[in-house]
Amino acid sequence: MRHPAPRGRFKRLTSIGAAAVLTSFLVAAPAQADPATIPGVDEIVSSPNIKLIANEPKTGPFAPENALNSDLAFQGKYAFAGNYNGFTVWDISNPKDPVQAVQVLCTGAQNDVSVYGNLLFLGTDSIRSDDSCNSVAVPNSAPAETPRWEGVKIFDISDPRNPQYVKAVKTDCGSHTLTLVPGKGRDRSVYAYVSSYNLDVVDLPNCAQPHDKISIVKVPLKKPAEAALVSAPVLFPDGGFPGDADSRTTSGCHDITAYPEKDLAAGACMGDGVLLDISKPAAPKVITTVRDAENFAFWHSATFNNDATKVVFTDELGGGGGAECLPSIGATKGADAIYDITGRGSKRKLEFRSYYKIPRENAVTENCVAHNGSLIPVKGRDIMVQAWYQGGISVWDFTDSRKPKEIAFWERGPLSTDRLIVGGAWSAYWYNGYIYSNDIQKGFDVLEVSDRRIDKAERERTWQFNPQTQTDYRKYR
Numbered sequence: 001m002r003h004p005a006p007r008g009r010f011k012r013l014t015s016i017g018a019a020a021v022l023t024s025f026l027v028a029a030p031a032q033a034d035p036a037t038i039p040g041v042d043e044i045v046s047s048p049n050i051k052l053i054a055n056e057p058k059t060g061p062f063a064p065e066n067a068l069n070s071d072l073a074f075q076g077k078y079a080f081a082g083n084y085n086g087f088t089v090w091d092i093s094n095p096k097d098p099v100q101a102v103q104v105l106c107t108g109a110q111n112d113v114s115v116y117g118n119l120l121f122l123g124t125d126s127i128r129s130d131d132s133c134n135s136v137a138v139p140n141s142a143p144a145e146t147p148r149w150e151g152v153k154i155f156d157i158s159d160p161r162n163p164q165y166v167k168a169v170k171t172d173c174g175s176h177t178l179t180l181v182p183g184k185g186r187d188r189s190v191y192a193y194v195s196s197y198n199l200d201v202v203d204l205p206n207c208a209q210p211h212d213k214i215s216i217v218k219v220p221l222k223k224p225a226e227a228a229l230v231s232a233p234v235l236f237p238d239g240g241f242p243g244d245a246d247s248r249t250t251s252g253c254h255d256i257t258a259y260p261e262k263d264l265a266a267g268a269c270m271g272d273g274v275l276l277d278i279s280k281p282a283a284p285k286v287i288t289t290v291r292d293a294e295n296f297a298f299w300h301s302a303t304f305n306n307d308a309t310k311v312v313f314t315d316e317l318g319g320g321g322g323a324e325c326l327p328s329i330g331a332t333k334g335a336d337a338i339y340d341i342t343g344r345g346s347k348r349k350l351e352f353r354s355y356y357k358i359p360r361e362n363a364v365t366e367n368c369v370a371h372n373g374s375l376i377p378v379k380g381r382d383i384m385v386q387a388w389y390q391g392g393i394s395v396w397d398f399t400d401s402r403k404p405k406e407i408a409f410w411e412r413g414p415l416s417t418d419r420l421i422v423g424g425a426w427s428a429y430w431y432n433g434y435i436y437s438n439d440i441q442k443g444f445d446v447l448e449v450s451d452r453r454i455d456k457a458e459r460e461r462t463w464q465f466n467p468q469t470q471t472d473y474r475k476y477r
Helices: 008-013 456-461
Strands: 043-044 050-056 069-075 080-085 086-091 099-107 108-116 119-128 151-157 164-170 175-181 189-195 215-220 228-231 253-257 264-269 272-277 284-288 299-304 310-315 338-340 349-356 371-373 385-386 391-398 405-412 425-431 432-440 443-449
Touching: 043 050, 050 405, 069 425, 069 432, 080 432, 086 108, 108 175, 119 189, 151 175, 151 189, 164 228, 175 253, 253 299, 253 385, 264 310, 272 299, 272 310, 272 338, 284 349, 299 371, 310 349, 391 432, 425 456
Parallel strands: 069 108, 371 425
Antiparallel strands: 043 405, 050 443, 069 080, 080 086, 086 099, 108 119, 119 151, 151 164, 175 189, 189 215, 215 228, 253 264, 264 272, 264 299, 272 284, 299 310, 310 338, 338 349, 371 385, 385 391, 385 425, 391 405, 425 432, 432 443
């Protein structure tokens, strides 16, 4: 989630931020949607080809309204679900009956998770007193000599039911999100591309301007305790997009999606969309950039199609905390933008083709905007599932880049008709035949789709899935 605000508040609003999200808030109604088209509080509506088969509510220290569920990663029979207070490991051997294997308390927003082999990575993007799981928040206004820590925490998940904290690496501006890129050849390491940003025009403790770079952490797989920052490449030597009344200045990246088999990555970097050459994992290079000041307020995330001939970028208008699925907002703001990748090698370009936004109106008390999703492995088609916060979950086809169309949808009604409570699906991903979603307030959801257009996808299986590290699904079993 995100939109103009001081760094402390905006960072948390950018992925469902803390300052604006830790307390629910009232919203003004710019243009009231038709109440007749909006489900009632907690009412579930969907297309006939998708259904909820399981829901596991938040529990314990993860249950409060200000303990937001965040991103997901998968390995084997486990789903790893982030929360602003830590992460949960779910046993999904039976998708219709997920079982909580363990809940790890480790406060530090936003706690997005990624997994690789025996390692789990947790991103901390809130200023903490130290790198422990018992740290406390440090305000921006604290004296300069006050200890501060933000960055990446690494856990050993050899036994997923008993994660062990191994190492922490401090990074400038913390780790809003992170992306894993495996080493090449004999390099038995994994590299974490750490995305973070500074929303202010002044220097801040731990996040000095200009912040026009990413941080890269190298993690030796056999000796993860030796993980260390190895480079911080500047992606915007010209300063990036300068910003305007409607779009954010580029001062970092929000999210990077890597496709290692193609030596490519796509960066969503506030005011810029970026295509990167990652053939040298520790030294990525910018191939091309693209901007859309008219419609994109905050470049949030990216998804390649399987052939890496297209990229879907998302715009998180309103920082994820706003009601952006209203008639007054329109169909091209807070939406997805589909770009074709044209040309070859260093001369590749991103060519805009169309926008996609869910066709349903939401209430003024529902935060709704394009957010996290992934491809569904349908060979010969470009189909993805995507979360829209309280706009729910949408399955849509962008095989024709110029004419995207929805295949299925599922959503709950608003959490409240009186105030905007930040909630809804943070992320929605396809994993081994099912859609898994981490709902900010309602908990862990599992959905099933029955549609001839994606039936064959149910046969495809992968052992590990990180949404920010794509793999060629033609190599699935």
